[in-house]
Amino acid sequence: MCGIAGVWNLKSENIDRNNFIDFTNSLSHRGPDNLGTYFNGNNFALGHRRLSIIDLSENANQPLRYKGSEYLICYNGEIYNFLEIKKELNQLGYQFNTNSDTEVVLVAYIQWGVNCLRKFNGMWSFAIWNELKQELFLSRDRYGIKPLFYTFKNNKFIFASETIAFKKSKEFKRTIDDDNLIRAINDPNTLEAHGYTIFKDIFQLLPGHFIKINSQTKNVFQKRWWNSLNQQIQIPNTYNEQVEEFRSLFENSCLVRLKSDVKIGTALSGGLDSSSVYCMLHELQRKGKISKDLINNQSWKNAFVATFPESKINEENYAKKVIEYTNGSANFLQISHKNIIDDIIKSTKLFDSITATPIMIVSSIYRAMKELDLKVSLDGHGVDEMMFGYQTNVQEAYFCSIINNDLKYADDILDIYGNMFFLNEIKNKKNSLFLKSKKIIEFERKLEGENLLKKYLKKMYHFFDDKSCLPAYYSDNYFGNKKIRNLKHLSDSPYKFNKFSDYDKSLAISFNHTDLPYNLRDFDRASMQESVEIRMPFLDWRLVNYTFSLPVKSRLGNGYTKLILRDAMNGLMPDEIKNRKLKIGLTAPLDKWINKELKSFVIDEINSRSFLQSSIWDGKLLNKLFHNNYNEESFTPSDLSFIWKILNAHLIVNS
Numbered sequence: 001m002c003g004i005a006g007v008w009n010l011k012s013e014n015i016d017r018n019n020f021i022d023f024t025n026s027l028s029h030r031g032p033d034n035l036g037t038y039f040n041g042n043n044f045a046l047g048h049r050r051l052s053i054i055d056l057s058e059n060a061n062q063p064l065r066y067k068g069s070e071y072l073i074c075y076n077g078e079i080y081n082f083l084e085i086k087k088e089l090n091q092l093g094y095q096f097n098t099n100s101d102t103e104v105v106l107v108a109y110i111q112w113g114v115n116c117l118r119k120f121n122g123m124w125s126f127a128i129w130n131e132l133k134q135e136l137f138l139s140r141d142r143y144g145i146k147p148l149f150y151t152f153k154n155n156k157f158i159f160a161s162e163t164i165a166f167k168k169s170k171e172f173k174r175t176i177d178d179d180n181l182i183r184a185i186n187d188p189n190t191l192e193a194h195g196y197t198i199f200k201d202i203f204q205l206l207p208g209h210f211i212k213i214n215s216q217t218k219n220v221f222q223k224r225w226w227n228s229l230n231q232q233i234q235i236p237n238t239y240n241e242q243v244e245e246f247r248s249l250f251e252n253s254c255l256v257r258l259k260s261d262v263k264i265g266t267a268l269s270g271g272l273d274s275s276s277v278y279c280m281l282h283e284l285q286r287k288g289k290i291s292k293d294l295i296n297n298q299s300w301k302n303a304f305v306a307t308f309p310e311s312k313i314n315e316e317n318y319a320k321k322v323i324e325y326t327n328g329s330a331n332f333l334q335i336s337h338k339n340i341i342d343d344i345i346k347s348t349k350l351f352d353s354i355t356a357t358p359i360m361i362v363s364s365i366y367r368a369m370k371e372l373d374l375k376v377s378l379d380g381h382g383v384d385e386m387m388f389g390y391q392t393n394v395q396e397a398y399f400c401s402i403i404n405n406d407l408k409y410a411d412d413i414l415d416i417y418g419n420m421f422f423l424n425e426i427k428n429k430k431n432s433l434f435l436k437s438k439k440i441i442e443f444e445r446k447l448e449g450e451n452l453l454k455k456y457l458k459k460m461y462h463f464f465d466d467k468s469c470l471p472a473y474y475s476d477n478y479f480g481n482k483k484i485r486n487l488k489h490l491s492d493s494p495y496k497f498n499k500f501s502d503y504d505k506s507l508a509i510s511f512n513h514t515d516l517p518y519n520l521r522d523f524d525r526a527s528m529q530e531s532v533e534i535r536m537p538f539l540d541w542r543l544v545n546y547t548f549s550l551p552v553k554s555r556l557g558n559g560y561t562k563l564i565l566r567d568a569m570n571g572l573m574p575d576e577i578k579n580r581k582l583k584i585g586l587t588a589p590l591d592k593w594i595n596k597e598l599k600s601f602v603i604d605e606i607n608s609r610s611f612l613q614s615s616i617w618d619g620k621l622l623n624k625l626f627h628n629n630y631n632e633e634s635f636t637p638s639d640l641s642f643i644w645k646i647l648n649a650h651l652i653v654n655s
Contacts, residue, residue, distance in 0.1 A: 001375075001533035002062070003027025003161040004074040004148075005047035006127055007171055008136060010155040010218050014042040019170045024049060026165045029350070030076075030528045038063040038072055040131060046074045051531055053078065053375060056261050060100035063129075066107055067097065070132035073106040076161055077124030077146045078535065080256040085119055109137070114210065117225050121256070121541060125205065127159065134215040142226045142541050143382075143511075144193075144207030145520055151201050152220045157213060159205075162525070163197055164352045175200050176653055178616050179484045182475050184354035185617075185645045193517035194469040195222070195490040198353060198652070206491055207517070224493040228512055229500075231545040239564075242554055246546065247568035253540035254280045255289055257378060263299035265374040267365050267534075268330065270305070270318025272562060272569075272580060273380030273389075277537055278303055279573040281378070282326040299374060303330040304365050311589045312422065318577060325574045333368050335361065340593075341601045349655045351525050354648050355518075356641055361588040362526035370530045377527065381519060382538035385511040386547045387555040387562040391420050391583060395433060396506040397556055402437045403502065410437075412557060419581040420561070469494060478625075479617050503552040511548075590640040595633070602626070605647055610654050622646060 005024045007015055021037060024047030028035075031049030038046040048062040065072045079085070082101035085108055090096075094107050101122075108116035109128050114137075123145035128137045138159065140148050149166070150159040156171050166174045177200040183190050184198050191197060195204045205211060208226030213219065236242050254277060258264065266281070268274050281300050284290050290300075305319040316332060323330045340360075347360040369377055388394050394417045401410035418430040472486040495512055497505045510516065527534045537543070547555070547564075554564050559581075566578050594602060605611055606626050612619035626643055629635050635643075 001030070001051045001053060001078065001146075001528070002076045003030030003049040003165075003528075004062075004076050004125065004127060005160040005165055006074065006136070006158070007045050007169070008157045008213075009043040009171070010157065010215065012041075012043045015039070015045050016170055017045070019168070020045045020047060023047065023160070023165055023168045026168045027161055029531060030161055032531050034058075034061050036062050038129075040129070044129070046072065046127065046129060048074045051375065051533060053260055053262055053533060054082075054102075055098050055100035057098070060098045060102060062102060064098075064100075064102055064106065066103065066110065067095075069110070070130055071106055071110055072129045072131065073102060073109075073126055075102045075105055075124065075126040076148075077122055077126065077141065078533070079105060079120050079122035079124065080259060080540075081119075081121040083259075114225060117210070123536075123539075125161065135212065136214070137210065137212050138205060139210040139225070140205045140207055142208050142228065143520070143539055143544070144517055145524070145536065145539060147521065147524055148205040149197065149202055150205060150211070150220075151203065153201055155218065157220065162352065163199055163202055164350060166199065166202055172201075174202070176616075180487075181354070181616060181649055181653070182479050182482075182484055183470070185479075185649055186475075188354045188356050188645065189514045189518040190470065192521050193513045194487060196470075196487055198649075203490060207512075209491060221492060222490050224491055227493070227495075228544070228548075229495060229497070229508060231548065233545050233549045235546065235549050239554060242550060243564055243567045246543075246550075246564050249540070249543045249546055250276075250537065250565075250568060251280060251284065253537040253543050254378070255284055255294070256540075257535040257537055258284075258290060258294040258300065260295050260376055262375040263297055263302075263373055264295060264376040264378060265299060265302045265304055265369045265372075267377050267379045268303035268305050268319050268322060269380075269584075269586060270315035270320075270322065270577070271380070271584065272565065272577060273383050273538070275318075275322045275380075275573055275577045276383075276565060276569050277378050277380045278322060278328065279326060279569065280537075282328065283572050300378065301328050302372070302374065303328055304368050304377075305330055305332050306361065306365050306586065307332050307334050308589050309334065311592065313584050313587060313589060315584060318580065321574045321576055331368055331372075333364060335364055337597050340597050344598070344601075345651060347526075347529060348648055348651045350529055352652060353521070353525075354645055354652075355522050356645065357588045357590065358593075358644065359522060359526050359529075362523060362586060363529045366527040366530040366532040369532050374532065376533045376535060379523070379534050379536055380538060381523060381534070381536045382516060382544075383547075383562060383565060385516040385519075386507060386538070386544065387565060388507065389561055389583070390510065390515060391417065393506055393510055394420065394556070394561060395436075397503055397552070398433060399437060399440050400502040400506075402440055409553070409557070412559065416556070416559060416561060416581070419559075420583040422582065477618065478622055501552075504548070507548075590644060591635065591637070594635060594640055594643060595630075599630070602643065602647065603630070605650055611650055614650075614653075616649070616653070617646065 027049045031051040033052045034050040036048040046063045063072045063074050079101040082104040086104045123141045125140045125146040125148035181198045195206045209222045266278050307316040308314040343360045351359045398413040418426040421429045468486040469489045470487040606623045
């Protein structure tokens with residue numbers, strides 16, 4: 001896992017080599033083990049910051065050239081089936097100089113071109129340079145686990161693993177895109193999946209896409225190589241058979257992600273997802289499947305648990321039950337308040353985007369891993385977005401069941417929804433959802449007498465325009481009631497969700513457009529701030545295809561979200577965890593922090609000249625709002641989230 005960078009001045013103007021090294025070194029947190037650069041003449045450069053995971057030797061440093069050929073690669077990622085691909089390439093006559101997956105990726109591209117991407121099981125963003133053809137090829141993995149940003153202005157193509165790098169480039173002046181910043185403050189989920197950022201003319205290579213640019217055409221366009229919506233496979237007919245197949249796929253997904261020449265740990269929350277990964281590793285050990293060929297140590301038994309004493313979001317007791325059940329080992333981490341303001345400022349500025357909770361909450365887990373010399377973490381991300389793991393997903397499923405007149409299933413889903421909240425909230429949450437469903441029924445009845453086209457258009461609850469991925473709209477008072485422009489699709493083949501059932505549409509959007517892209521960005525940035533790689537067994541492409549091919553009721557029903565995962569883990573984890581229904585998630589205790597530890601910091605920020613005189617938001621109006629909330633002690637959860645996002649933006653704009 002690494003940081004990659006590159007500059008190509010297609011006007012053939014010289015690149016400042018020292019500045020390019022600074023540009024690359026701005027990603028040193030992603031790769032502290034080695035700096036590598038390559039210059040082709042004076043107008044093209046590749047840069048690499050290495051985090052050594054597979055083949056720790058200098059031979060595997062990058063940029064890496066294959067055996068005196070015209071091909072070089074800068075690579076950020078892990079290909080878990082690289083040994084199988086290497087064997088196939090050996091049989092085709094290729095010989096290798098390293099034991100790294102990097103060289104396998106490069107040779108696979110030499111042999112198969114773009115088609116090599118479908119052979120890879122892993123996560124990646126990489127750039128391959130063909131010295132002879134003067135052609136650059138960039139690719140990103142199926143789901144966008146690893147990031148890649150670029151700009152193409154004035155015939156200069158520049159790319160890097162994080163937007164923070166562009167601050168260091170003399171080739172490009174980085175400025176805030178006011179419209180996109182306002183979008184991100186209102187909804188931090190909104191930009192990530194569409195390839196836009198909060199900076200003007202800095203875009204993201206989309207998941208499952210590639211870019212090919214050469215010195216003749218000088219065109220940059222994103223071409224889709226993987227369509228997550230078009231991967232339905234045959235599944236077993238009976239539910240019990242489906243459970244067994246799911247367990248087998250999940251087991252293998254965890255197993256292949258243990259291949260490492262360094263220590264591996266696990267981030268454990270005590271929730272179902274991370275506990276499933278941790279418990280499956282212990283099951284693999286029990287079966288004798290964890291060999292020295294995979295990992296030559298027992299570090300994977302080491303779990304890291306974030307705790308929040310005296311907070312209702314504290315899941316420490318659940319994590320302890322998992323540790324006791326597996327006879328594992330855990331590090332229980334408590335956020336230190338000693339330097340909390342400095343830590344928040346530093347991590348937020350390095351994060352360089354807008355998120356709903358201080359990222360230092362997440363990065364502190366990986367900092368603890370780094371302090372114990374662990375470079376890899378196996379985490380449980382990705383299953384929520386496939387199996388109705390969020391309250392919003394369950395809410396939409398409830399509306400679907402009402403619309404489809406499946407009232408027995410609707411009752412089941414309503415109970416599931418209520419039980420995802422704390423005990424004192426269940427009744428009100430269920431009542432609120434029930435009342436919303438009445439409005440849905442009323443809406444459906446109004447449609448009955450209308451013509452087919454009008455009915456179709458009105459039922460497009462998730463409408464994505466053919467020309468715009470995000471529509472224009474007017475901001476509210478806090479942002480000057482200005483018109484926020486629409487954003488065009490960057491893909492040659494934008495996703496269309498209309499072919500899905502209403503149930504599956506909700507999840508497809510969560511997985512591809514909202515929740516997952518946002519979460520992947522946050523965890524990549526948080527872990528790589530501390531030079532730790534995250535591996536995600538649930539995002540093995542085989543498991544994703546299988547899960548999205550399952551019937552809805554195999555994933556949501558009988559009182560539970562993530563039904564098939566729970567049944568697949570039967571006997572492998574504590575029943576109390578397997579049957580746990582409350583949904584918390586990893587988040588900062590903002591209600592406590594804003595009113596105590598961060599109060600002086602917040603007040604200083606909202607009273608600052610730069611905040612009050614902002615050209616993006618109405619500083620005086622927001623200042624009054626936040627002071628009133630402090631004076632009346634009336635912060636609601638939405639107020640807390642809003643104030644954090646504004647502070648988040650203020651720190652980045654003024655960094």
